[in-house]
Amino acid sequence: MIEKTQIGTAEAARLAVDVASEKQASDIVLLDMRGPFGFTDYFVILTAESRRQMQGLLEDIDQALDQAGMTLHHKEGTPDGGWVLMDYGNFIVHVFAPEEREFYHLEQLWSQAAVLFRIQ
Numbered sequence: 115m116i117e118k119t120q121i122g123t124a125e126a127a128r129l130a131v132d133v134a135s136e137k138q139a140s141d142i143v144l145l146d147m148r149g150p151f152g153f154t155d156y157f158v159i160l161t162a163e164s165r166r167q168m169q170g171l172l173e174d175i176d177q178a179l180d181q182a183g184m185t186l187h188h189k190e191g192t193p194d195g196g197w198v199l200m201d202y203g204n205f206i207v208h209v210f211a212p213e214e215r216e217f218y219h220l221e222q223l224w225s226q227a228a229v230l231f232r233i234q
Contacts, residue, residue, distance in 0.1 A: 120183035123204040127156040128231070130207050133178045134160045135233055137171050139209075143221060144231040156205035157224065161215045168193040168209055175207060176200065 121129070127144055134142050145157040162168035172193070176186055179202065188201040196214035200207040208220060221229075 123155050126179055126182055126184045126202065127158055127205040129178055129182055130158045130175050130205070131160075131231060131233070133175050134158070134171060137174055138163075138167070139171055140234070141215070142231075142233040143229060145221070145224060145227040146230050147224070147227050149228065150226045151224070154201075154204060154206050156230075157220065157227065158205065158207045159210070159215075159220055160208070161210050161212055162193075163212065165193040165211070168198065168211065171209055172198055172200070175209075 131142055131144050139160040139162055142158070142160040145159065146155075147153075147157055148155050160171070162171050179186070184202050186200055187203050189198065190201075191198040193211075196211035197218070198209045200209070210218070
């Protein structure tokens with residue numbers, strides 16, 4: 115049996131970034147939402163180049179965060195829709211297909227948030 119541990123919010127958001135990077139996601143961004151926004155601490159935004167990669171990223175990120183003691187509170191969207199949101203309470207992971215990422219451009223929408231980390 116794999117033992118779960120509990121990590122902090124910042125470490126959990128960074129874990130999502132690390133898993134996405136290991137699984138070849140592109141344009142990975144970690145935004146600090148704590149300043150002007152009160153609904154969550156961090157956004158992790160990333161792009162999957164195919165629906166198959168998106169499904170794998172969703173599974174791998176959720177598994178890593180679950181093992182780290184984080185609970186997925188809510189999930190919206192599907193890989194076929196091009197955008198999946200995974201809400202862990204204090205941080206939210208957004209996994210996009212390229213077209214949807216370009217269309218919604220969350221970084222511009224939330225431009226007041228500080229970019230803590232970016233992997234092109």
